[in-house]
Amino acid sequence: MPxxxxxxNEAMAEAAVRAGVQAYFGYPITPQTELLEYMxxxxxxxxxxxxxxxSEVAAINxxxxxxxxxxxxxxxxxxxxxxxxxxxxxxxxGTEIPVVLIDVMRGGPGLGNIAPxxxxxxxxxxxxxxxxxxxxxxxxxxxQEAIDLTVLAFDLADKYLTPAVVLADGNIGQMMEPAELPxxxxxxxxxxxxxxxxxxxxxxxxxxxxxxxxxVEEVVNYRLMLRWNEIQSNExxxxxxxxxxxxxxxxxxxxxxxxxxxAVRAARAExxxxxxxxxISLSPYPYARVEAxxxxxxxxxxxxxxxxxxxxxxxxxxxxxxxxxxxxxxGGVMPFPDEIFSEIQRLARGPLEIDVDPRxxxxxxxxxxxxxxxAKH
Amino acid sequence: xxxxxxxxxxYERPASLAQVPTHYCPGCTHGVAHRLIAEVLDEMELRELTxxxxxxxxxxxxxxxxxxxxxEAAHGRxxxxxxxxxxxxxxxxxxxxxxxxxxASIGMAEILHAAAxxxxxxxxxxxxxxxxMTGGQMAPTTLPGQKTTSSPGGRDVEQMGFPIRMAEILAxxxxxxxxxxxxxxxxxxxxxxKKAIRIAFEAQARGLGFSMVELLSTCPTxxxxxxxESLRWVEEHMVPVYPLEDYKVSPxxxxxxx
Numbered sequence: 001m002p003x004x005x006x007x008x009n010e011a012m013a014e015a016a017v018r019a020g021v022q023a024y025f026g027y028p029i030t031p032q033t034e035l036l037e038y039m040x041x042x043x044x045x046x047x048x049x050x051x052x053x054x055s056e057v058a059a060i061n062x063x064x065x066x067x068x069x070x071x072x073x074x075x076x077x078x079x080x081x082x083x084x085x086x087x088x089x090x091x092x093x094g095t096e097i098p099v100v101l102i103d104v105m106r107g108g109p110g111l112g113n114i115a116p117x118x119x120x121x122x123x124x125x126x127x128x129x130x131x132x133x134x135x136x137x138x139x140x141x142x143x144q145e146a147i148d149l150t151v152l153a154f155d156l157a158d159k160y161l162t163p164a165v166v167l168a169d170g171n172i173g174q175m176m177e178p179a180e181l182p183x184x185x186x187x188x189x190x191x192x193x194x195x196x197x198x199x200x201x202x203x204x205x206x207x208x209x210x211x212x213x214x215x216v217e218e219v220v221n222y223r224l225m226l227r228w229n230e231i232q233s234n235e236x237x238x239x240x241x242x243x244x245x246x247x248x249x250x251x252x253x254x255x256x257x258x259x260x261x262x263a264v265r266a267a268r269a270e271x272x273x274x275x276x277x278x279x280i281s282l283s284p285y286p287y288a289r290v291e292a293x294x295x296x297x298x299x300x301x302x303x304x305x306x307x308x309x310x311x312x313x314x315x316x317x318x319x320x321x322x323x324x325x326x327x328x329x330x331g332g333v334m335p336f337p338d339e340i341f342s343e344i345q346r347l348a349r350g351p352l353e354i355d356v357d358p359r360x361x362x363x364x365x366x367x368x369x370x371x372x373x374x375a376k377h
Numbered sequence: 378x379x380x381x382x383x384x385x386x387x388y389e390r391p392a393s394l395a396q397v398p399t400h401y402c403p404g405c406t407h408g409v410a411h412r413l414i415a416e417v418l419d420e421m422e423l424r425e426l427t428x429x430x431x432x433x434x435x436x437x438x439x440x441x442x443x444x445x446x447x448x449e450a451a452h453g454r455x456x457x458x459x460x461x462x463x464x465x466x467x468x469x470x471x472x473x474x475x476x477x478x479x480x481a482s483i484g485m486a487e488i489l490h491a492a493a494x495x496x497x498x499x500x501x502x503x504x505x506x507x508x509x510m511t512g513g514q515m516a517p518t519t520l521p522g523q524k525t526t527s528s529p530g531g532r533d534v535e536q537m538g539f540p541i542r543m544a545e546i547l548a549x550x551x552x553x554x555x556x557x558x559x560x561x562x563x564x565x566x567x568x569x570x571k572k573a574i575r576i577a578f579e580a581q582a583r584g585l586g587f588s589m590v591e592l593l594s595t596c597p598t599x600x601x602x603x604x605x606e607s608l609r610w611v612e613e614h615m616v617p618v619y620p621l622e623d624y625k626v627s628p629x630x631x632x633x634x635x
Contacts, residue, residue, distance in 0.1 A: 023465060049464045053457070054490035061454035061487070065430070065461025068448050073461070091451050196446040196462070198469050200425040206440045208431075208449035 003178040008143045008168065009034035011179055012076070012102055015150040017042055020185040021100070022071035023049040025062035029081040030114040031170035032104035036076065048187070056081040060088030060101075067097045068207045070195025071188060072154055076102035078170070079120050080111060089163050090129025093224070094209030097194075098157035102150065102166045104173035107332025115332025116170035116255060121309035124167050125283045132221050134228045136164040136235065137283035141258040144179040146172050149280070151182055156235060160227055167282060169305065171255040171334065232284040242268060243275035248347050249293050251277045251314055252303035256328075256335060260303045263340035272348045282310070290317035299323045299347050303340050306330060308359050315358075323352035326362045330370070391415035393424040393444050400438055404597040404604025406561040407435060410503060411442045413571045414472070417578055418445065427470040428462050430455040432484075434476040435509040453484025456491035459498045470581055472499040478508045481517040481541050488547070495552030495586035499577045502543060505594040506615060513599030517541045520618055525599070540618060544591045548624035554585035556625040560593035562611040566621070575635045576626075585627045593619055 006014075013035045016024070024043055026036040036052065043050035049066070053059035059075045066073035077085060082103045092099045105120045107113040125137050136156050140146035146168055153164035191197060196205050211217035241261060243249065252260040257278035264276045277293060279286050290313075294300065299322055302311045308326045315324055327343045329335045363370065390396060394415035401407045418424045424445050431439040433452035440447030450458040455473035463471040480488050480502050491498065507525055508514040514527040518540050522531040532540075548556040555577050559570035570592055577588040593615045595607035602610060 023461065025461065051460070051464065054486050057454065058457040058460075058487050058490065061451060061457035062461035062464075064450075064454075065448065065458035066465050067461070068458075069462055069465040071465055087451055088454070095449075196428055196448055197466060198426045198428060199444070199446050204444055204446050206447045206449070208440065208447075210437065210449055212438075 001180045001183065003180055005176055006143055006179045007034060007174065007176045008146050009104065009173040010038045011143050011181070012146050012150045012166065012168070013038035013042065014181055015147040016074055016100070016154070017046065018182050018184045019151045019154040020072050020187045021048070021074050021154070022187050023063070023066040023073040024075065025051050025053050025059040025066070026075050026077065027053050027056045027059050027081060029078045031106055031116070031173050032076050032078045032102065035102065035104070035173070056084035057087065060085040063099055064088055064092050064095075067092065067099045068095070068196045070191030070197065072098075072100070074100040074102070076104065078104045078106045079108050079117070082120060083123070086123070086129040089135065090131055090133065091209045092163050093129065093133035093135065094131060094220070095207050096161040096224070097207065098161055099163045100150070100153045100157055100166070101163060102168065105167065105169040113332045114170065116305065116334060117330070117332050118169055118254060118256060118305040118309070119330070120167065121282065121304070121306060124165050125285070133224055134231070134283055136160065136162060136231060137167050137281065138164070138237070139167045139253040139280060139282050140172055141254050141278060142179070143172065143175065143177045145280070147179055147181060160231055162227065162231070167254070169255050235281055236284050236286045236289070237280040238286045238289060239278045239280060241276040241278070243277065243293070246273055246275035246296065247298050248272065248274040248301065248344065249277050249297045250274065250301045250303055250340065250344065251279070251290065251310075253279045253282060253310060256303045256305050259335050259337055260340050262337035263344055266337065266341045267344040267348070272344060274344055274348070279310070285313050285317070287313070287317040290314055291319065294318035294321045297322060299325060299352050301325045301327060301343055301347055302358070303335060304328045305334065308362070311358060320354055323354050324358050325352065326358035328362065391419045393418040395442050395444050397441055401435065402598040404595060404607060405435075406594040407503065409561050409567060410501060410592055410594065411439070413567070413574050414474070414501060415443060416571065417575045420575065421578055421582070423470050423578065427472065428466070430459045430462070430471065430473040432473065432475040432479040434479050436474055436476060436503065437510065439474045453479050453482070454487055455479065456484065456487040456496065456498070456500065460491055460494070460496050463496060463498050467497070470499070470578065472501060472578070474501045475503070476509070477502070477504045477506065477516045477518040481543050488543070489550070492547045492550045492553045492587040492589070495554070497581055497584055497586055499581045500587070500589040501574065502589055502591040503594045504543070504591055504619065505596040507596050507599050509596050509599055520614060542619060544589065544624045547587070547589055553587045553589070553625050554627040555580040555588035555630060557623045558591040558593070558619055558621050560611055560616060560621055562593065562595070562608040572635055576630055576633060579633060579635065580627060580630055583629060585629055591619070
């Protein structure tokens, strides 16, 4: 396939189409609306289902129903809309059926704004709906990766009977860049042996997330955990840049990771031996690799577009072996490479302490930038 | 069945009704509603083609009672889930079974929009004017003055609002093909309810859009009266507030004989 100039939201939509998605249900919300709009003509063109739901609550439950018939089904939304979908996501996880959700994150909390943010990390990676479950979460840093991870999300959801979330931000959704679309897959004509499609010449099937006997529910929770363990063993994904001889590492996902790469290159040009570690699977998180990096480097800098949500996973993985520092922009503000570059220079200058709260240091150092409207943004 | 010849047989379990012990309270009319649906599925030979959607509430276990495929929805979301299923399987029969809390309170958006879209599904709506599963709290359909555990002094409409007449509301929507209210309080009305359920499924089979049968039902346990008194209570107190009418009947169904 040739390279095409594609907008992230539309590229993810077409990637889902080519992955064989048979049903899309959604609700307009900036900055993901182009994905819904694209589906509104593309799906009917192929004889597939597009439906604009009355709410995100309804949309995810339509996806739930469609997925119960064994087809590939999906929705997409942005932060406030995704909050509304959390109920449905928990039911889908509890019913053990595959569903793909794309979250194009925006600034929050509350209504927030429509600018790019990574503030939903905790909600999607560590929380979301009620009860014990772990969705697979994949974070793209380019339009190409958004395409590839959308296709992968369908495959992993099917393989592990779990919700899989592509956690993009408004930047990935809105930006245009050259990318290659995958080949068109046929839509499914044979359906899994759990699919509910009418009890013709077989026993009836029931798909449900209710297990009224706690002892049975415990067995289900155990089964979910066994599957999650398998996912943790098999599906960790990340990308490394300049890490072979690195004395320092920046860790960032999605757009923050991409911005940090420019800073890392600038620092390399100044002779600072620094690399970038960019987690692609946020769930399962690459804890083991981060732990190994903690043994290799002298300090870690975490860069995010939030108040340090992934930071806690890095701290968990690095187990206090090296200083972990943090730099973040919040509320829909993007970090610039020079900001992260300055942080890298500060790291390289040292000295750094281990037993300090990286968030407090970050806030104190950047109080003027972050806390006043006189800041350059 | 030993010793009974087919000519003597007047009553048997419909094949679509599963042979399981009931979990419903004595005197509750859920069982009657379940049986009527199962009889209709048998008569129309739809058991193998039907997917049911169970709600949250007393009938959360509805899926246990039918010998057809079933899914279990989140509270109020059955019409959305049914939409997803029906859009994937337009040649199948999809029905939801929902109580008043599920349909007329938390699921108001989903039911209204499913009807507005003319979603080709059938909804069986059980209105017993109370939340049964959680132990007798006020429902959106609780009558003015009716005592419940969350309106212990009786439903004060000044504070708690008025009962919602779902059949009347949904009948205003162009996507609705068949909207009626029936009651399960005596044999005559049960027969009329059966006929309405049959027509509702016929409407779906003919692609006439959204169909709903609202069924006035009893809750002796949470009303705090006997099953017999409950039947009388439906007739004397509920029917005047919730008239047993045809609110919308697609012209295509007008001449239908069932």
